[in-house]
Amino acid sequence: MTLPVRVFPTPDALAPTVAREIAARLRQLVERRREAVFVPSSGRTPEPVYRALRDDHANSLDWNRVHILQMDEYADPDLAEARTFRAFLQRQLLRPLKVGRFTGLRTAGERADAIRVAERIDLVLHGIGCNGHIGFNEPGAPCGDVLDSVMLTPQTMRSNFGNRMEDHPRPIGYTLGLETLRKAGHSVLMATGAHKRAAVGRLLGGATIDLCPAAILRDAPSAEVVLDRAAAGQAYRASAAA
Numbered sequence: 001m002t003l004p005v006r007v008f009p010t011p012d013a014l015a016p017t018v019a020r021e022i023a024a025r026l027r028q029l030v031e032r033r034r035e036a037v038f039v040p041s042s043g044r045t046p047e048p049v050y051r052a053l054r055d056d057h058a059n060s061l062d063w064n065r066v067h068i069l070q071m072d073e074y075a076d077p078d079l080a081e082a083r084t085f086r087a088f089l090q091r092q093l094l095r096p097l098k099v100g101r102f103t104g105l106r107t108a109g110e111r112a113d114a115i116r117v118a119e120r121i122d123l124v125l126h127g128i129g130c131n132g133h134i135g136f137n138e139p140g141a142p143c144g145d146v147l148d149s150v151m152l153t154p155q156t157m158r159s160n161f162g163n164r165m166e167d168h169p170r171p172i173g174y175t176l177g178l179e180t181l182r183k184a185g186h187s188v189l190m191a192t193g194a195h196k197r198a199a200v201g202r203l204l205g206g207a208t209i210d211l212c213p214a215a216i217l218r219d220a221p222s223a224e225v226v227l228d229r230a231a232a233g234q235a236y237r238a239s240a241a242a
């Protein structure tokens with residue numbers, strides 16, 4: 001399928017809309033069913049959306065009935081807890097919104113639970129790596145199992161931890177696999193900033209999954225892309241001209 005794309009002027013301009021839509025989807029799900037399973041990116045891109053969820057939607061739904069499943073995590077056991085994706089999600093969403101349930105990926109027990117929860121994902125909010133990765137599914141990775149143990153590329157490590165190699169944990173991670181992410185009820189992929197323009201160009205330009213893992217979302221049951229102008233580049237000019 002062709003992924004629907006919306007382009008906003010800036011990250012701050014898109015955040016209220018995306019936050020409102022996420023809150024509305026989760027609210028509908030928790031009203032219809034016992035819980036909603038939400039997989040939010042642990043990247044920096046959605047931080048303005050998480051701020052808008054905290055500021056404007058803490059009371060828009062019963063967050064106690066939301067179950068957050070972690071998308072990816074570092075596997076280095078020596079990584080300081082504060083630098084884990086789990087800690088990021090705790091700061092951004094779990095504690096401030098009083099989210100009812102959380103399944104992480106740090107321990108073997110959590111990972112066993114994650115494999116079960118991953119079969120019923122309602123909503124995923126993705127970022128995208130500069131090399132087109134989603135979760136920690138790097139280019140060339142197999143579509144894989146529900147949960148994969150993976151090697152992270154130097155580019156991903158630099159992007160997440162900076163250029164000083166001595167600050168990096170071991171480049172290993174856990175990630176929900178591409179096929180599992182594809183099957184989610186609805187997927188939103190967010191990209192902001194000129195450094196994401198090449199990855200967005202590959203995604204929207206028809207690159208294969210091997211080259212751009214995010215391309216698997218073209219075969220998702222329901223998916224959309226939300227960009228700022230800087231990330232959209234050519235794609236924005238093309239859609240503006242159409």
Ligand code: GLP
Nearest residue numbers: 041042043044045127128129135
């Ligand atoms: C990181 C994470 C992904 C995230 C992506 C973009 O490595 N593993 O889950 O979506 O890369 O991150 P950021 O938004 O910080 O650029």
